[in-house]
Amino acid sequence: MVVVMKREATEAEIERVAEKVREAGGEAFVSRGAVHTIIGLVGETAVFRGLELESLPGVDRIIQIGKPYKMVARALHPEPTFVRVGPAVVGRGMFTMIAGPCAVESEEQAMTAARAAKDAGASILRGGAFKPRTSPYSFQGLGRAGLEILAACREETGLPVVTEVLEPRDVELVATWADALQIGTRNMQNFALLKEVGATKKPVMLKRGLSATVEEWLMAAEYIAQRGNSGIILCERGIRTFEPSTRNTLDLGGMAVAQLESHLPVIVDPSHAMGHKDLVAPMARAAVAAGADGVMVDVHHDPGSALCDGPQALRPEELQALTKELHALATALGRQIG
Amino acid sequence: MVVVMKREATEAEIERVAEKVREAGGEAFVSRGAVHTIIGLVGETAVFRGLELESLPGVDRIIQIGKPYKMVARALHPEPTFVRVGPAVVGRGMFTMIAGPCAVESEEQAMTAARAAKDAGASILRGGAFKPRTSPYSFQGLGRAGLEILAACREETGLPVVTEVLEPRDVELVATWADALQIGTRNMQNFALLKEVGATKKPVMLKRGLSATVEEWLMAAEYIAQRGNSGIILCERGIRTFEPSTRNTLDLGGMAVAQLESHLPVIVDPSHAMGHKDLVAPMARAAVAAGADGVMVDVHHDPGSALCDGPQALRPEELQALTKELHALATALGRQIG
């Protein structure tokens, strides 16, 4: 970390910064430039951030050089983390296909989608029982009944289940039924929820926030890891930009940066990123080629009757063709199917 | 709402859309263009959104013409809403100053800030007991003890208190101590939390999400209103853009649009938008001149020792000067002090 002092900073102000750093166990090296004096800090970035040095008089700004996360940092934990979701595994060097309905609407609909996922060769079933919706007038999910349907789907297909949890007091319930807990985009910085899932033993799929930087995303993962749960799968699902022709902008560069910076697996959800099924297959292929550790897509037997995000859902036969193609591509690129 | 059909849409597909609209109590007018057939819907936008027409076969896209919110819409409720927070009032045609510490750090610090707010002429005291922080290694707030300190500040100064609540199960606790509940930027689409505060009788200050459109912000307010709580104050606090010289980009145009679209009061938080105290006064003045119904600023007796957002805090004497100036400006513009 580097502290840039204001032009008019006094010696006493410079010394106060250096002292605060030393008290926290760090070292401070002062370089006096023609215009600015800068202070280089040696020690732990996460600790220095807690000092709130930017508030001190005479400080112009703080420049972060090290990374603020520790437990999820690849620099500190070079070995890749492999996350087990039931019998499936997600991790670097592998490729894991996740598929299922956006929302669980009925036992029949979910079961059809689950069978389609199984038949296509997917390893994990996705499906939402609790749905976060922009409008209070939209379908909000079946709740607990949806969880029971998902469990029945697992029973039938053998696929482990990942499903979203929306609030801290539902974590225990959802963890009882699901194999992995999903934290949705809108909740990436719902810190109470992050702490709660961090206290469980269940793997967590953490979606990137719509306007979260990669660093903020990893800091959100740090909240979970810090509570003792390191079974975290990161999921890139598009960020918000000015471009209106796709629902969001899929940031595969950000995905690749997350892989460089963290030992956690990083997967991609092209369905929610694009919002339109015609773009799901090209972006899924791109994700695999860019090195994503997995891909998650929506499937529905009759997208025209879907209660949530129908336009982005693949039909069972389309899912089958895509999964086959992605598995071939991943294999050709030296990846093991997870 | 207008449904744009694909070029290749069949008559049966067109008819299916029209039928679904009619079943929901709306009317559908079909216009056949040279390239696209479009279907104009007459009825309630909120209802049509729930139909998920975009999933139907043959549909290219949906274009929304009416607004998806109802209870918070000025078009349907032209009278402005005046929200009472203890003895203070916030609403159109008024100007209400809110000030206080970003975070409650100790009784002494909070009390000093509360007295500064009172002396400066502010009408409402802000202060965070539960703090959402990007890093798990940063100060997370005093929690319940912070609430007690805020209550003591109210006791001493007579100022009503607005403070943030982070999760549904804390709503009851926070509502016991506070005069108004704040929903923070990162929780704007934490729907479980919105529903919970909607079920209380306390006024709610709803901050705009970092990457929320004005429409999404009003839909979040609709969640609260729908539960029976219409005491909602909207707060613009900057959006995330590519510009790095300020923490966020204050969107006064968006603030003005929210005022045109909704009967709810809309205030501005220039401290969090800018992240730097030198820019707080000009943006506060701009907010008043643009028509904001109030302004909320951070104050700290010793910003250099602040545990949260010190660089943006005004000192007591600066708060006093600014409040005086804003009151004069608001009065000159014909506003009543709230």
Add this chain to the structure above:
Amino acid sequence: MVVVMKREATEAEIERVAEKVREAGGEAFVSRGAVHTIIGLVGETAVFRGLELESLPGVDRIIQIGKPYKMVARALHPEPTFVRVGPAVVGRGMFTMIAGPCAVESEEQAMTAARAAKDAGASILRGGAFKPRTSPYSFQGLGRAGLEILAACREETGLPVVTEVLEPRDVELVATWADALQIGTRNMQNFALLKEVGATKKPVMLKRGLSATVEEWLMAAEYIAQRGNSGIILCERGIRTFEPSTRNTLDLGGMAVAQLESHLPVIVDPSHAMGHKDLVAPMARAAVAAGADGVMVDVHHDPGSALCDGPQALRPEELQALTKELHALATALGRQIG
């Protein structure tokens, strides 16, 4: 196109809109909703845009349904365009590798890079003689001397040359020396320049502007096509977003949309999008898998001494390995090498 009238619009205002449309050779269908009256227009979107209907009294807003471009639209010209650059070809279903130095710095440097491109198996040589630089204190390119060096490189390697032109009065000069003219990101809406290159017979590589929508990008191409030059290659090179970990955000979804909407070839420049060489290979692979018609990368024999964008340049041996890998991937995906 749909015209949404204001709630308070009069019959005369509605009629004025309809009349203006009819005068321009279109048809207007009026649907009276409970709240808004909407007018559906049948005819040419490009013509309707020229009418500036949004200025008419009583008009609330215009919703575009058709596309404003004609000559570059795939809907109107379904056959893919194949662009010849010297002996190379770029077009749908093919894969063409373009490589070379970001800037021409000296004959030796450029020649080394050109040989590296040739040896690696690239089909087109890139290299900048005129460089647009954010700072007036940065290297601005060798100008005409750079063009002569590029011609010598073509002489030696047989590779055709694409190079940027910065202003209308240089178009003739650059067209004399180069095989294709590049319009850079910052000039995507430099309409005088677009018109000028549109008047030549040389192929044009049109980079997407940093904050241009796909539609604006295609409209810029329309400017060129309209002047009689349809040899246009679109190049996605990253858009500006809030994410700081990569220089820009590569928008492969936008690339795919451009391919759906236009018959023109669309290639990807991962070097400029990422700004860092470690991310070039994964993004190049992703581009091929997403269906890009080509990839363009920077190469430099000693990136440490580069006068422009050294951090993103591959070394010759890295280029060789990447090109081999991309050709294999493209072939596996059924593409022909261009």
Add this chain to the structure above:
Amino acid sequence: MVVVMKREATEAEIERVAEKVREAGGEAFVSRGAVHTIIGLVGETAVFRGLELESLPGVDRIIQIGKPYKMVARALHPEPTFVRVGPAVVGRGMFTMIAGPCAVESEEQAMTAARAAKDAGASILRGGAFKPRTSPYSFQGLGRAGLEILAACREETGLPVVTEVLEPRDVELVATWADALQIGTRNMQNFALLKEVGATKKPVMLKRGLSATVEEWLMAAEYIAQRGNSGIILCERGIRTFEPSTRNTLDLGGMAVAQLESHLPVIVDPSHAMGHKDLVAPMARAAVAAGADGVMVDVHHDPGSALCDGPQALRPEELQALTKELHALATALGRQIG
């Protein structure tokens, strides 16, 4: 400037950086941290940027601490610049109103608008003869004939004229007729054009690019100043963000930063930022209150027939009311009318 070395950087690589800095007349201070070695540079930022240090082996990244601009920097030239446009003046502590038609459409239309500007009390007339339009099918301006009409308007009203120039070879022509040259948003980084207007003696109004940072905007101004022309007026006109309810997002915070960083006057164009007349007045008031040195607005006698941007144009009587209000506000805030 601070150079952050990679973890694995060798001593020789560190030394190579230090040497290159010393050769350029700077000083280099090396601090070895536990993880990263950082090198603090003392000297001129603009010179260091030219060294392209980020390309050197072993360098992880460069962190800029000083500013890359010199001639336009307030830190180096603390005295405010007052720019004379005919008899009008624009500069810090003043308030200058600029008004006129978006585009010159005919002598009658322009003259009516010019008289309206004059009657309202504006000091400078704006009007476009050369129009940059997204679509080649939109009205492109009257060109030279438009310049002659503007000159006639000046003759009649006494107001000096600012008008846009689109390409280098038109600069001489436009400079002959106009009192000030406008560089539009899309041309902010058209460096050939910047150099050309920098070589004239005419004042230049430089609009901020749609996705330009404040620093890039000031660097564009540096291009002009470097050629000997320091009569530069910066104009904030909205940036591109995800928010669709206004055409662009007016960045008054960025405007205020430009004022802190530069001695040049900074004005605001709320008409083009908002795209809708209802938002022009509130944003114009906000601009004045935030400290803008002037405001520029569109006026048209019959917005319904405007050939460009009619929805944002004020009618003459609206311009009169707004100008009166802004003059009163500026005077109350201690500003002198320019």
